[in-house]
Every structure is written in structure tokens, then in C-alpha cells.
Amino acid sequence: xxxxxxxxxxxxxxxxxxxxxxxxxGEGMVVLDAMHQIQAESAGDLAVRWNCxxxxxxSCSAEINGKPRLMCMTRMxxxxxxxAVTVEPMRAFPHVRDxxxxxxxxxxxKKKVKPFKPRAPDAPDGTWRMQQEDxxxxxxxxxxxxxxxxxxxxxxxxxxxxxxxxxxxRFFVHSAALEMHPLDVEDRVHELKETQGIGxxxxxKCCTAVCPEHITITDNAIIPLKERVVDEFxxxxxxxxxxxxxxx
Amino acid sequence: xxxxERYEHDVLVIGAGGAGLRAAIAAAERGARVGLVCKSLLGxxxxxxxxxxxxxAMGHVDDRDNWQVHFADTMRGGQYVNNWRMAELHAKExxxxxxxxxxxxxxxxxxxxxxxxxxxxxxxxxxxLAHVGDRTGLEMIRTLQDHAIHKGxxxxxxxxxxxxLKDGDRVCGAxxxxxxxxxxxxxxxxxxxxxxxxxxxxxxVTSNSWEYTGDxxxxxxxxxxxxxxxxxxxxHPTGMVWPPSVMGILVTEGVRGEGGVLRNSLGKRFMxxxxxxxxxxxxxxxxxxxxxxxxxxxxxxxSPELLTRDHVARCIQREVREGRGSPxxxxxxxxxxxxxxxxxxxxHIKRKLPSMYHQFMQLANIDITKVxxxxxxxxxxxxxxxxxxxxxxxxxxxxxxxxGECAAGLHGANRLGGNSLSDLLVFGRRAxxxxxxxxxxxxxxxxxxxxxxxxxxxxxxxxxxxxASAGAESPYAIQHDLQKMMQELVxxxxxxxxxxxxxxxIAALRERAKRVGVYGNREYNPGWHTAIDLEHLLSVxxxxxxxxxxxxxxxxGHFRDDYPDKDPAAGAFNIxxxxxxxxxxxxxxxxxxxxxxxxxxIIEAQKA
Ligand SMILES: Cc1cc2nc3c(=O)[nH]c(=O)nc-3n(C[C@H](O)[C@H](O)[C@H](O)COP(=O)(O)OP(=O)(O)OC[C@H]3O[C@@H](n4cnc5c(N)ncnc54)[C@H](O)[C@@H]3O)c2cc1C
Ligand code: SF4
Ligand code: SF4
Ligand code: FES
Numbered sequence: 134x135x136x137x138x139x140x141x142x143x144x145x146x147x148x149x150x151x152x153x154x155x156x157x158x159g160e161g162m163v164v165l166d167a168m169h170q171i172q173a174e175s176a177g178d179l180a181v182r183w184n185c186x187x188x189x190x191x192s193c194s195a196e197i198n199g200k201p202r203l204m205c206m207t208r209m210x211x212x213x214x215x216x217a218v219t220v221e222p223m224r225a226f227p228h229v230r231d232x233x234x235x236x237x238x239x240x241x242x243k244k245k246v247k248p249f250k251p252r253a254p255d256a257p258d259g260t261w262r263m264q265q266e267d268x269x270x271x272x273x274x275x276x277x278x279x280x281x282x283x284x285x286x287x288x289x290x291x292x293x294x295x296x297x298x299x300x301x302x303r304f305f306v307h308s309a310a311l312e313m314h315p316l317d318v319e320d321r322v323h324e325l326k327e328t329q330g331i332g333x334x335x336x337x338k339c340c341t342a343v344c345p346e347h348i349t350i351t352d353n354a355i356i357p358l359k360e361r362v363v364d365e366f367x368x369x370x371x372x373x374x375x376x377x378x379x380x381x
Numbered sequence: 382x383x384x385x386e387r388y389e390h391d392v393l394v395i396g397a398g399g400a401g402l403r404a405a406i407a408a409a410e411r412g413a414r415v416g417l418v419c420k421s422l423l424g425x426x427x428x429x430x431x432x433x434x435x436x437x438a439m440g441h442v443d444d445r446d447n448w449q450v451h452f453a454d455t456m457r458g459g460q461y462v463n464n465w466r467m468a469e470l471h472a473k474e475x476x477x478x479x480x481x482x483x484x485x486x487x488x489x490x491x492x493x494x495x496x497x498x499x500x501x502x503x504x505x506x507x508x509x510l511a512h513v514g515d516r517t518g519l520e521m522i523r524t525l526q527d528h529a530i531h532k533g534x535x536x537x538x539x540x541x542x543x544x545x546l547k548d549g550d551r552v553c554g555a556x557x558x559x560x561x562x563x564x565x566x567x568x569x570x571x572x573x574x575x576x577x578x579x580x581x582x583x584x585x586v587t588s589n590s591w592e593y594t595g596d597x598x599x600x601x602x603x604x605x606x607x608x609x610x611x612x613x614x615x616x617h618p619t620g621m622v623w624p625p626s627v628m629g630i631l632v633t634e635g636v637r638g639e640g641g642v643l644r645n646s647l648g649k650r651f652m653x654x655x656x657x658x659x660x661x662x663x664x665x666x667x668x669x670x671x672x673x674x675x676x677x678x679x680x681x682x683x684s685p686e687l688l689t690r691d692h693v694a695r696c697i698q699r700e701v702r703e704g705r706g707s708p709x710x711x712x713x714x715x716x717x718x719x720x721x722x723x724x725x726x727x728x729h730i731k732r733k734l735p736s737m738y739h740q741f742m743q744l745a746n747i748d749i750t751k752v753x754x755x756x757x758x759x760x761x762x763x764x765x766x767x768x769x770x771x772x773x774x775x776x777x778x779x780x781x782x783x784x785g786e787c788a789a790g791l792h793g794a795n796r797l798g799g800n801s802l803s804d805l806l807v808f809g810r811r812a813x814x815x816x817x818x819x820x821x822x823x824x825x826x827x828x829x830x831x832x833x834x835x836x837x838x839x840x841x842x843x844x845x846x847x848x849a850s851a852g853a854e855s856p857y858a859i860q861h862d863l864q865k866m867m868q869e870l871v872x873x874x875x876x877x878x879x880x881x882x883x884x885x886x887i888a889a890l891r892e893r894a895k896r897v898g899v900y901g902n903r904e905y906n907p908g909w910h911t912a913i914d915l916e917h918l919l920s921v922x923x924x925x926x927x928x929x930x931x932x933x934x935x936x937x938g939h940f941r942d943d944y945p946d947k948d949p950a951a952g953a954f955n956i957x958x959x960x961x962x963x964x965x966x967x968x969x970x971x972x973x974x975x976x977x978x979x980x981x982x983i984i985e986a987q988k989a
Binding site for chain 1: 421422423424425427429430480483484485486488490491494495496513514516518519520523527528530531536538561590591592623624625626627630631736739740743744745855856857858861899900901902904905906907908909
């Protein structure tokens, strides 16, 4: 494929600029390969977070040509040929260095979601019975690799910085996985409304669009949770959704 | 100004994969104050990549299964050089450990009667692997992670241990740096559990991530612990071979478990050509029977694609070497063919193997529901590791425990698929409990090793002093050269002469590593991190090579072209390595303790 220019964000703690690197792009290469090649050739200290290089761990999240994506799953041949490729860190989290951001906020948020609490076992040997069709829905949510790309793209966090009042789409997915778990008996609806800010979500579906695991975050996780909230409380957006849905 | 920050824990767990998380939970439940350290973020450890499943003889799909069969399968797979005590405990305890995951929120695929579903896998006599599609590792690590964060465990993410600290004979803590700032941390602890995973990065074609630089093996070795079975490295038969940038990425054995078949360029299912004698009774000798087996027919024998990994990998290597390979130097793995047998095959494949479908679509532009994949062997797992006591998981250094891939014993010469995830749960828990008990009797001590910490810091920072000055070596270049050499000279087929050259090569690389230089600052600097990892990689490479030279036979993952047969005499010992007083690597053939009669009887009974 020949040489390609990469415009890579370099800098520390928010300060920085793009630096241009040229490197040879071979068949089947992904953006993460290019970053590694640049490290080995000319920028040994280029900070990149990655782990599995197989789309399974959710470490290598970045913004490629402005879009939140996994570097290890973005093939060079799907980007416009002959044009420079920009690679930037996720913008919704504090910057550390180069392509690395501080995502620790997400780990703190997760602790605030009430953990799994199963009903009493169904069988005397302490086990449960669940049918496959009853767990299909939850298994979709449990595909999440915690890449936080959905958090990165959501305007409530990215533009409005509601990190203290809004847990973000990843943790709505997490809450949905718990709430819809056939065995779970905990109730998380009150917090979802009061402290976790589900009301801020106005169903733009940007999160769903970027999810590398193709989880239908908005339709399958957030809207059903909002419905549960509405059953107990009031949510202006949901009122509209309900009106809309009622039309033939 | 202190050169490091100081932390106190009763139990320090190094590694947050399945083994480390399970150990941390167990130690915390015993009332210990637990610190959990990992090189990457929480939930990203290698365990997340496991696909096929976790082996446990629950007998949900075939009620003939029980711990005795699982034990015998594990021993036979490991060619009887396993630590039989670990194989026994593992087979007995795995079912409870899997059920416990369900109680903590894991959602496994279900049987029609609503229990945990189990699938076939190579070397397991009955369907035994509990699974979630082909993302079982993700389910497991997330369940453990979400359970652990509510246990009051102190998690130190993106922190790398560079040295273990000792008080006399006993381990009393560890020194580390954090990636983000490059600052040092001293952890004082009553006991330390190593759960650092494997060594795949010592080779160039591997399914393993950057973390797999053998840190735990090397840290323990440097602290005086014994390593065992290092010659046994598992080359998984099916890694991706094309395009080049994805070479080595794993294609789960689950593809073959669901009916996928291996063919050479002539279209022949070559696995029928070479079925080892000790598996003949249990292996199908025709395609029809093999297919029925994958579809759950209990009267059918297993298809030969599901023979043990070492064997399948060598058969693939043979096809390629003899000119019957695919265009990119592999063979064909075909799951699409099942459309001849079942309706809606495309949907079935996508549901059973979603991440494989995804992986090939996205990385290779190949639709596996329509065309065959090209696959070839990839470095996957190390059976060898830190020698531990089978019950407590304590190494030969008091207070130092090891569990998971970095520990040796359970798998012998070859690991069966699915036996790693269960290993992590069974022995992670045991290590955590015993470490907590050990720590309860010991206190502090790290003060006595402060000078060791200061020296370790000096060594760790030395690459900066050399910077990018003339004569400084690039850490990336040394790492690359080592991987290439190990792949070529100590890979899937070994001969003495090549391995001797590898030893000379390792010594030369060690010299180069002394001149390694890095630039930039200490904050999130991958060049520096790579430089620090070099020592570990070199140590494990040397251990693998020395042990592989000494084992003059072929067994399990270790195949010698100059000694192609199994030697019964060599089946009576394990090779043990230890650091000598002068820093040299000492080696010893350690006799395997006699197996108790009741275990021997089980093995005999299962041979039928
Ligand atoms: C692609 C793939 C698929 C697999 N599929 C299966 C399967 O289906 N079934 C099965 O049973 N097995 C499977 N395996 C094997 C299995 O996944 C691994 O053997 C297992 O997950 C190892 O777990 P662990 O807990 O020992 O280590 P890991 O999960 O690798 O964790 C190691 C931890 O140690 C940390 N660490 C390492 N060095 C340091 C250091 N110096 N300082 C601090 N922390 C450190 C790392 O950051 C990480 O947190 C598969 C492996 C691969 C690669
Ligand atoms: S749908 Fe809701 S959560 Fe998703 S991006 Fe839009 S506002 Fe954010
Ligand atoms: S829901 Fe999707 S986008 Fe969000 S963290 Fe999970 S995998 Fe990533
Ligand atoms: S490196 Fe794991 S998802 Fe990209």
C-alpha cells in the first residue's frame, strides 16, 4: 500500500499538538500496527495503551480521523487511501500522554452500581435453572469489553462534563445486564434516576453507533431502563418516546 | 525525598487475570488486607481473550463424566509428567468453582433443561467446557472483577513489579513502578502471590499480548524459586496466518468442536492419517462418525481434529513442510462445510462462534460461514513455570505463592484446552487462602530490604542514562531479535544444534541488553517499559532453551527432531531450574514422586 502519513497527537496532560510520521503500510495492517511501527522506527516513547490486539480487551480506544474506534480493529484499507490519518486520544477523559487518557473515573463509577444479588437457588445442590432465551438479552450486554468509546462519544460527558451526575452509556449497559439478569433481585431504579442521571440521556444513539461489540445500547439497554424509571418516576424524554411509540 | 511510595498489605497479589482475581477474592474473604497489582487496566488481562471455555466435570451434557475421567484425561494429555496431586485437586474442585461463578453473576450458555451447557474440546472425553459462545474468558474475568471490586481490595492498575524483596529466606514485598508517572512503589507484604501469566512474547508468532514477557517466572527465579517444565511450550495448532499483521492471533478450538475440519491443499482431511496409538480406541476413523461426535452423538468417537494440540500442530506443520499447505503457509480450517449437514448453518455459526466470525470478517475480509480459513501453529501457552506445592501453591521460597499460567505442574507436557481457566479458579483460590494464612503469621520486614529497593531503582533507571547516545541499543530491536531467534531455533520442532546456537545467541543479546538506551521521560514511556521487560524475556528464553536441550526425547509440547520418540526413562523426571550462587542457571532432573494406587487405578480404568 506504500507510505502513509500519520498525524499523531503528542503531548502531556492536555497540552500537545499533532506530529507527522510517515511509515510503510503493508497488507492487512491496522492502525495499531502503524503506531507500533512508528514506535520502533522513530518515536520510541510514543505512549499507546493496548493489550490483546484482537479487539477483545478494549484497551486501545482512540479517535481515528475524528471517530472513536479501537486502533487494533481499524484496518488501514478501510480508511481513505492516500490521505493522512489522524490519531488522537479519547477526548472525554483527562489526558495523560500522547494517545493515553486517564479512564480511572469509569472504574470508580462501576463501584457505585449495586452488585449482583441472586435469588435463592432453585435446586437443592445450590444451583439455578435458566433458559437460553431468558439469558440471550443479558448476554448481549455482557459482550461489553469496557473500551469506553460510548462514554467518549456521549455529549453528556464529552461536551457537558456531567461526570458527577451521569454514569454514561457503559454503565447503563452494566445496570441493564444486572437488572435484566433472570436471577437478580436487587433494585437499581431509584439510583438510576436520582444519582446516575439516566434522565440526561436524550436517546441520540451516538453510543450505539460506536460500540465495537455492536451492543444496541440505546434501544435494548437505556430505553428499557428508562421505562422502568418512568414506571416509578417521571422522565420528560420518555414521555415523548412513549407518545411516539403509541402512534400506529 | 523518598525514592518511592510505600504501601502495606497482608497479601500482595501480582497479576489481575483469572488467577490473580480469584486469589485476591479468596485472601480478602479470609480477612487479609489485599493489594492487587497489574500491568494493564483492570479487566484487560490475558484471561479476557480466552474463548472456548472452562473445563469442569459437571456432567450436564453427558452424565458419564466425573472427576475421575477429567483427572485421567488431564494426565494423559500431559503425558504423565504432571503433578498428579494438582491434577486430582483440579478435577475435583473445578465444578464448584464454575458454579460459584454463576452465583456471582456469570451467564453461561444453557442446556435445554436450564443448566450450564458444556461443549467438546480436544483431549476431553466428554463435553466438558462450560462456555459463553466464544468469549468465555471475558465472562469469567468480568464476573471476577465485578465481584472483587466490592471486597475492599486495593487495586493498583498499570503498575509493574520489577523485583521481589526478601527478608532472609522469606519474601516480604516487591518493588514496582507506575506506568502513568514512572514513579516507584514499595509494597511490603506478609505473603506474595504471583499470577502473572505466560511467556508467549519470547516468540515472534504468538497468540499472546505484550504483557506475556514471563515476568512472574523471572521474578521468582531471581528470588531463588525453582522453575519446572520450561521445555513444555504449547503451540496451538490454529492461529491466523494471513494477513501478516494478524499472524498468530488465535482461532479457537471451538471451531473444530462445532464441526470444523482441517484440510490440506488437496482437499484431504489429513488428520485421519496419523492417530496416535493411545488415542486410537477413542477416535473416529471415518468422517461420518467424526461429524456425529461433534453433534453430540454419545455413541460416536471423537473426530481426529480434536486430538491434543501438540499432535494437531505437528500434523499441520508436516502438511505445510511437505508442500500440501495453503497459499500463505497454513492449512484450511473449514466450518462453512456444515451447511451440507444442517439447515441455517450460517446463523448457527454466527451464534456459536460470534467473535471468530467477527475477527475474520474485520481483520481478513473472510466470511467463515462461506469459505474456509487459513490457519497454522502459534505460540500459545507455557506449561512450565514456578514449581509449587500442589495443595498450597507455595513455591520453594517461603511466602511466595504462584497460581495460573505462571505456575507449573497441572498440565505436565501438554495442556488440554479449557484446563487453564479452571486451573486459574481452583489454584487461584487455593493460593489466595494459603497466602492469607501464611501472612497472618508473619509481619512486615520490608525495611530490611530497602537497600535492595534502592539498587533495583538504579538498575531500572539506567537505560535513561544511556539515552539515545552512540552505541545505545534500542529495546525494540533486541526484543525483536530475541523473538525471531526463539521462533526459528527453539520453536515447534527442535534439534540440539539449533538450540545450542540459541544459547549463544541469548548470551549475545544479554550483552546488548546491557547497553540498552531509552529517551523521553518516565511518564508512560513504552520504550522504557520494553527495556525493563527484556531481562525477564531473556531469563525465560534461556530457561526454555536449556530445559529443551536437556530433554532428549519428544513428549507433549516438546518435539525433538533428533529424538522423535518418547523415552520412558525421561517420563520419570521433571527438569528443574534454579539460580546458582554465581548467577548461573542450574539444572536438575527431579524424579516425579510415585503416584498413589487409587490414582493409578483410575488411570488404568480409563484407558479402556
Ligand atoms: C487467545 C487465547 C485464548 C485462550 N482460550 C482459552 C480457553 O478457551 N480455555 C482455557 O482454559 N484457556 C484458554 N487460554 C489460556 C488462558 O486464557 C490463559 O492461560 C489464562 O487466562 C492465564 O491467566 P492468568 O490469570 O494466569 O494470567 P493473565 O490473565 O494473563 O493475567 C496476568 C496478569 O499479570 C499481570 N502482570 C504480569 N506481569 C506483571 C508485573 N511484572 N507486574 C504486575 N503485574 C503483572 C498482568 O498485567 C495481568 O493482569 C487462552 C489463551 C489465549 C491467548
Ligand atoms: S443515547 Fe444517551 S447515552 Fe447514548 S450517546 Fe446519546 S445521550 Fe449519551
Ligand atoms: S458498551 Fe460498547 S462501546 Fe461501551 S464500553 Fe462496552 S463495548 Fe465499549
Ligand atoms: S488491544 Fe485489545 S481491543 Fe485493541
